[in-house]
Amino acid sequence: MRGVPDMSEVGELLQEGQARFVVPEKLFFNPRARLARDFGVLGLRAEANLQERRLSVIDLMAGVGTRGIRYALEAPVERLVLNDANPDAAEAIQRNLERNTLPPEVQVEVTCEQAHRLCYTLRLRNEGFDWVDLDAFGSPSVFWHAASLVVRWGGVLYFTATDMAALCGKLRDPAVRHYGAVTRPWECSDEVGARVLFGALQQSAGERGLYYEPLFVLDEGYAMRIAVRLRYGSSGFPVQRIGWLVQCMGCYSQTTLPLHVTVGRCRVCESENVQWAGPLWTGSLYDMDFLHLMSVEARKMGHAAALRLLRLMLDEADSPAGYYAAPELGKRAHLKRLPPVDALIRQLRQEGYFASRTHFETAGFKTNAPYPVAQRLAEQLQ
Ligand SMILES: C[S@@+](CC[C@H](N)C(=O)[O-])C[C@H]1O[C@@H](n2cnc3c(N)ncnc32)[C@H](O)[C@@H]1O
Ligand SMILES: [Zn+2]
Structure with a gap:
C-alpha cells in the first residue's frame, strides 16, 4: 500500500460526514452534492435495517471516493467497489481510502473502468449488489441498462440526473432522444421531469421482464436524485401507472390520464386548450415505509435538513401527480x-x-x- 503524500503537495484535507479526503487539482468534487450523499447514506442505512444485514455497494462513478467512503464509514457495508473511468480519480480514491479507517468487515476494491464495461464484466461473473450508485453527469439513461445488470433482484439503484433543461421542458429534443417523452416548462416542471425519468427507466427495465418500485425522489433544483428498488417479473409491471400529465390552459387544472386515453378535453372546464406531458410515471414517487426508516436514521445522525425534507416527502407521498x-x-x-x-x-x-x-x-x-x-x-x- 502506497503511503499518503505530504498534504502540502496534494491540497487541503476536507471532511464530509465521517469521511476525510483530498480533492487533487483537476478532479471533480461538488460540495453542493452533500445533501444527495446524505440521502444516499440514510437510504443505505434504512435498507440495511430492512434487510437486517450488512450490504454490498458499488459506486460506478465514484469521483474522488467521498460518497463510497461515507457509505463504508456511516452505514453497515460488507463489500464496497469504487469505480471511476478516470485513472487520476481512481488514484485519488485509493489515496483517500488510506486516509480513513474503514471497519475491518468491509471488503474494498477500486477499479478504473468504463461503467458499462465494468457492469457487463460483473454480470458475466454473476455478481450483483444490494446498492448501486450511478452519479453520472447529464442524462443517466445511457447507463440504465448496464447498471440494472448489477442490481440484485430486490436491490436498490440510486441515480442522478443533471440534464434539468431537458427534464423541465426548456429543451424538447434531448427529452425525446433520452426519454421518448415530451416535457413542459409548467409550474410543476420539476415533478414532470422526475416522472418522465422514472417512466423511461421503468420502460427500459420492462424490456427485460423487470420493473422498479420508487423509494424516493430528491429534487435539488440543479439535479434530480432518484432511488428505486428492482423487481423481477413482467406480470408486476405497473402498466396502469404509465400515462400522461395534462394541464388545462383554460382553467389551469392538472390531471393524469392513462397511456391509452387521448381525449384532448379538460375534465374540469371542458376546454380543448390542454397540453400533455409524458409518457411518464403517474403513481407515487415515494415508499412511505422507506421514508419512515430514513427519517429514523436522519434523527439518529442529526441530519436536520434531510429530516425536514423527508417530512415534506412523507406529506406528499400519497398526493396526486403535479403541483x-x-x-x-x-x-x-x-x-x-x-x-x-x-x-x-x-x-x-x-x-x-x-x-x-x-x-x-x-x-x-x-x-x-x-x-x-x-x-x-x-x-x-x-
Ligand atoms: C459527478 S462525478 C462523481 C461524484 C461522486 N459520485 C461524488 O458524489 O462525489 C462523475 C464521475 O464519473 C466519472 N465518469 C464519467 N463517465 C464515466 C464512465 N463512462 N464510466 C465511469 N466513470 C465515469 C468522471 O470521471 C467523474 O469522476
Ligand atoms: Zn380546464
Whole structure:
C-alpha cells in the first residue's frame, strides 16, 4: 500500500460526514452534492435495517471516493467497489481510502473502468449488489441498462440526473432522444421531469421482464436524485401507472390520464386548450415505509435538513401527480398578495380535498381540487 503524500503537495484535507479526503487539482468534487450523499447514506442505512444485514455497494462513478467512503464509514457495508473511468480519480480514491479507517468487515476494491464495461464484466461473473450508485453527469439513461445488470433482484439503484433543461421542458429534443417523452416548462416542471425519468427507466427495465418500485425522489433544483428498488417479473409491471400529465390552459387544472386515453378535453372546464406531458410515471414517487426508516436514521445522525425534507416527502407521498405554485395562482387571479400556502392547504382540506406542500417547490401546493376551487379559496384568504 502506497503511503499518503505530504498534504502540502496534494491540497487541503476536507471532511464530509465521517469521511476525510483530498480533492487533487483537476478532479471533480461538488460540495453542493452533500445533501444527495446524505440521502444516499440514510437510504443505505434504512435498507440495511430492512434487510437486517450488512450490504454490498458499488459506486460506478465514484469521483474522488467521498460518497463510497461515507457509505463504508456511516452505514453497515460488507463489500464496497469504487469505480471511476478516470485513472487520476481512481488514484485519488485509493489515496483517500488510506486516509480513513474503514471497519475491518468491509471488503474494498477500486477499479478504473468504463461503467458499462465494468457492469457487463460483473454480470458475466454473476455478481450483483444490494446498492448501486450511478452519479453520472447529464442524462443517466445511457447507463440504465448496464447498471440494472448489477442490481440484485430486490436491490436498490440510486441515480442522478443533471440534464434539468431537458427534464423541465426548456429543451424538447434531448427529452425525446433520452426519454421518448415530451416535457413542459409548467409550474410543476420539476415533478414532470422526475416522472418522465422514472417512466423511461421503468420502460427500459420492462424490456427485460423487470420493473422498479420508487423509494424516493430528491429534487435539488440543479439535479434530480432518484432511488428505486428492482423487481423481477413482467406480470408486476405497473402498466396502469404509465400515462400522461395534462394541464388545462383554460382553467389551469392538472390531471393524469392513462397511456391509452387521448381525449384532448379538460375534465374540469371542458376546454380543448390542454397540453400533455409524458409518457411518464403517474403513481407515487415515494415508499412511505422507506421514508419512515430514513427519517429514523436522519434523527439518529442529526441530519436536520434531510429530516425536514423527508417530512415534506412523507406529506406528499400519497398526493396526486403535479403541483401548483402560489405565485402563479396570485398572478392568474390578480391577487394583491401572495396566497399563504399553509392557510390555503388548511382550507382545501376543510372542503374535503387532499392538500399538502411539496418538496419540489417552496411556494408549491398539491391538491386534487380543481384549480378554480383553489383560486376561490385563495381569493377568500385575501
Ligand atoms: C459527478 S462525478 C462523481 C461524484 C461522486 N459520485 C461524488 O458524489 O462525489 C462523475 C464521475 O464519473 C466519472 N465518469 C464519467 N463517465 C464515466 C464512465 N463512462 N464510466 C465511469 N466513470 C465515469 C468522471 O470521471 C467523474 O469522476
Ligand atoms: Zn380546464
